[in-house]
Amino acid sequence: MDPVKLLIDRATADDADRLTELAAVTFPLACPASSRPEDIQHHIATELSSARFLEHLADPGKTLLCLREKDRLDAYSMLIAGDPIDAGVRSSLSTFPTIELSKFYVHPDHHGRGQASALMQATLETAAQAGARAVWLGTNDENHRAVRFYEKHGFTKVGVKTFRLGSGVENDFILELVLPTPPA
Numbered sequence: 573m574d575p576v577k578l579l580i581d582r583a584t585a586d587d588a589d590r591l592t593e594l595a596a597v598t599f600p601l602a603c604p605a606s607s608r609p610e611d612i613q614h615h616i617a618t619e620l621s622s623a624r625f626l627e628h629l630a631d632p633g634k635t636l637l638c639l640r641e642k643d644r645l646d647a648y649s650m651l652i653a654g655d656p657i658d659a660g661v662r663s664s665l666s667t668f669p670t671i672e673l674s675k676f677y678v679h680p681d682h683h684g685r686g687q688a689s690a691l692m693q694a695t696l697e698t699a700a701q702a703g704a705r706a707v708w709l710g711t712n713d714e715n716h717r718a719v720r721f722y723e724k725h726g727f728t729k730v731g732v733k734t735f736r737l738g739s740g741v742e743n744d745f746i747l748e749l750v751l752p753t754p755p756a
């Protein structure tokens with residue numbers, strides 16, 4: 573990886589179509605083998621459409637970061653401000669205010685090459701700047717690569733939750749990272 577050519581910045585409405593293309597490639601990689609292909613495709617068509625990304629981008633509570641190389645979008649993350657409404661998630665977490673890392677996806681051509689770590693560092697800095705003391709996320713319990721990646725970056729498993737994908741109910745780990753306290 574040549575860090576000089578990489579840029580991490582906030583996504584804008586101009587990125588909506590490229591986010592949709594990247595999401596269509598990367599979302600299936602996060603799903604367990606038991607997921608039905610039609611449920612995955614339905615989720616992509618409804619939840620990862622250009623229109624949905626435009627809604628996210630217009631929401632002041634959501635921050636989307638993009639990692640780019642020249643005009644190519646290689647990875648993105650999305651933070652959602654505010655403590656979780658779900659009581660089960662809330663009771664699993666130790667530290668508030670928290671922020672949800674709702675999406676974190678790297679194009680498979682760039683797995684294992686450092687892009688994910690660069691995006692994670694920028695995402696955690698953004699979370700801290702937003703005033704969060706911790707970051708939480710849900711990831712499928714069979715997504716061993718993602719779990720290892722998150723643990724490598726200091727997240728720990730603190731609970732479980734379910735995630736509905738079409739007619740199926742998938743099991744997620746809840747992971748939490750307590751951010752370092754900034755010097756006084």
Ligand SMILES: CC(C)(COP(=O)(O)OP(=O)(O)OC[C@H]1O[C@@H](n2cnc3c(N)ncnc32)[C@H](O)[C@@H]1OP(=O)(O)O)[C@@H](O)C(=O)NCCC(=O)NCCS
Nearest residue numbers: 598601602676677678683684685688711716717718720721
């Ligand atoms: C999850 C993701 C962002 C991580 O980025 P990455 O570049 O692959 O991450 P890294 O290579 O830095 O770290 C992955 C770690 O998992 C390890 N790993 C790979 N396959 C594994 C497996 N099957 N089981 C356990 N660990 C595995 C790697 O060896 C590496 O650990 P190491 O650095 O100690 O060797 C990226 O793989 C991705 O976008 N995946 C598809 C989408 C996804 O699942 N997103 C998360 C949704 S919550």
